[in-house]
Structure formats: structure tokens, C-alpha cells
Amino acid sequence: MFTGIVETIGTIKEVKKVGDNDDLDIVISNASSILGDCHLGDSIAVNGTCLTVTEFTDSEFKVGVSQETLRKTNFGELSVGDKVNLERAVSGDVRYGGHMVQGHVDTVASIVGREPDGDSIQFEFELRDKEFINYIVPKGFICVDGTSLTVIDVNYEKARFKIMMVSYTQSKVIMPLKKIGDKVNIEVDVTGKLIERQIQVSLQNKESAFGKILEELVERKVREALQR
Known part of the structure; x- marks a missing residue:
């Protein structure tokens, strides 16, 4: 980890x-x-x-x-x-200044935009495997070439997202050395994948506690929609 x-x-x-x-x-x-x-x-x-x-x-x-x-x-x-x-890999006394990263890269992305913003640099990326955009959300975590970063914008139709890199981080990582068209490793936040899988399992097993909650929620929303 x-x-x-x-x-x-x-x-x-x-x-x-x-x-x-x-x-x-x-x-x-x-x-x-x-x-x-x-x-x-x-x-x-x-x-x-x-x-x-x-x-x-x-x-x-x-x-x-x-x-x-x-x-x-x-x-x-x-x-x-x-x-x-x-x-x-983390030891027991390491502070989590970034986020939980597994080191299991999901896909690569190409750098499609790079613009200065004061002392910071705004980077835009486009995913090779488009489906992973579903796990990326504004203000959520993303790991780019091993660097924990915050997503500032997402374009779900184009499978693109943006991050902002402050000047201090620029001096500590390789991203500023890269140019438009270069590829970077992407690991999305594992939390989204775990939640999605749990929902899939629960929907398949309606007898589970979570499955019952979901079924009741769906039924309530349907009733509310029909009453409008």
C-alpha cells in the first residue's frame, strides 16, 4: 500500500x-x-x-x-x-498525506492539455480505457504516475479529467518534464470500484440486508414518481 x-x-x-x-x-x-x-x-x-x-x-x-x-x-x-x-510501501508510522494507493494501475492516459495558472500548472488527461472515467469525480482522488492529486474537473463524454499541480509538487515529481501526447499511469480511487461491486452483488442477492435496502429504495422512488 x-x-x-x-x-x-x-x-x-x-x-x-x-x-x-x-x-x-x-x-x-x-x-x-x-x-x-x-x-x-x-x-x-x-x-x-x-x-x-x-x-x-x-x-x-x-x-x-x-x-x-x-x-x-x-x-x-x-x-x-x-x-x-x-x-x-507504507510503514506503520507513515502519515497519509495523500490517499490510499494500491499501486495497481488501471490504465494509461495521454496528456492533452497543459496550461500555467499562476505558479501552478493545470494538466488535462484523456483515458485510453474510457470506462474508468466513471470512477473519477470532481474533488476526488486520482493517482497519476504515482502522485496523489485532486481532480478539479471531469468531462465524462470525452473521458477526460483535469488536475492542478502546485509549484511545490512540481519540484518533487516528473510530471513537469512531460509534454502533450505523453502517457501517464492512472490508478482511480479504489473506493468507487468497491462500492460498485458491492451494489452489483447486493442487487443479485435481494435477500441480503443491503439488497433489501436497495430494493425498498427503488420501490419508494418508483411510487413517488407515479404519484407526481
Whole structure:
């Protein structure tokens, strides 16, 4: 689990295809500030993607990237020299300055807009997989390349949303280095997905407590509509 508060920016040192399926081994350098307490098997979010440390030194570490991760993320476009956001998995004494981030990327989005707004920058994104726009709401949480951000506007028809990045955050993450057309990793707030699934299950099982509540609510709304 992560908070979406980026701890440091690392640099891609090596990208190597491995195995019969062209999975990737990626080595990330300039990461000494987060490796002091590292162990093999630890989780580190790289651009918002939870990956397992398979090797490490004082300043760099290696992770493996599977085909499933390549399908869901922008990792297939990474090359040597690229910068990446890094965050260790939370410990018991970490404050949640961001929001609950799983490190399970849902899809990618393209940057379609970038405008200055005072000292801040307003970014607009368009989702590749349009269905995920249903989990994004104004003033809700969104995780973009591992950065916890607040949604300021949503266009549901175009599957687009906007965020505002203040000057302090700009100095701590890789987003300001990106340009129009670049892709970013997106993890929507898991709360919406959990609620949707629970409602689906409850509607299928009308004998459950929640199912009965929903059925009664629907029936009441129907009666009210017929009485108008």
C-alpha cells in the first residue's frame, strides 16, 4: 500500500527483455534515499506501479515487469535516462498525506492539455480505457504516475479529467518534464470500484440486508414518481 506522496525521483539505468514472453528487467539508479532500509522482496511504487525489488545496492535496484503490467502501464515506453517517481510501501508510522494507493494501475492516459495558472500548472488527461472515467469525480482522488492529486474537473463524454499541480509538487515529481501526447499511469480511487461491486452483488442477492435496502429504495422512488 502507498500514499501517492512521491519520495524521490529515480533514473532508468537499464531496460532488458527477459524470458520467452519479453518481460522486462529494469534497473533504476539515483535511489539511495529510499534504499537504506530495503530488503529483497520489498515493494516500491515506480510511476505508481507496485513492483518487487529483486536486486539492490546502496543507490540502485532492479525490478521485474510482467506482460500484464506492460499492458496496463506506460512501462513499455520507458528507456534509459528517463526519470521515474519512486515511493516505498507504507510503514506503520507513515502519515497519509495523500490517499490510499494500491499501486495497481488501471490504465494509461495521454496528456492533452497543459496550461500555467499562476505558479501552478493545470494538466488535462484523456483515458485510453474510457470506462474508468466513471470512477473519477470532481474533488476526488486520482493517482497519476504515482502522485496523489485532486481532480478539479471531469468531462465524462470525452473521458477526460483535469488536475492542478502546485509549484511545490512540481519540484518533487516528473510530471513537469512531460509534454502533450505523453502517457501517464492512472490508478482511480479504489473506493468507487468497491462500492460498485458491492451494489452489483447486493442487487443479485435481494435477500441480503443491503439488497433489501436497495430494493425498498427503488420501490419508494418508483411510487413517488407515479404519484407526481
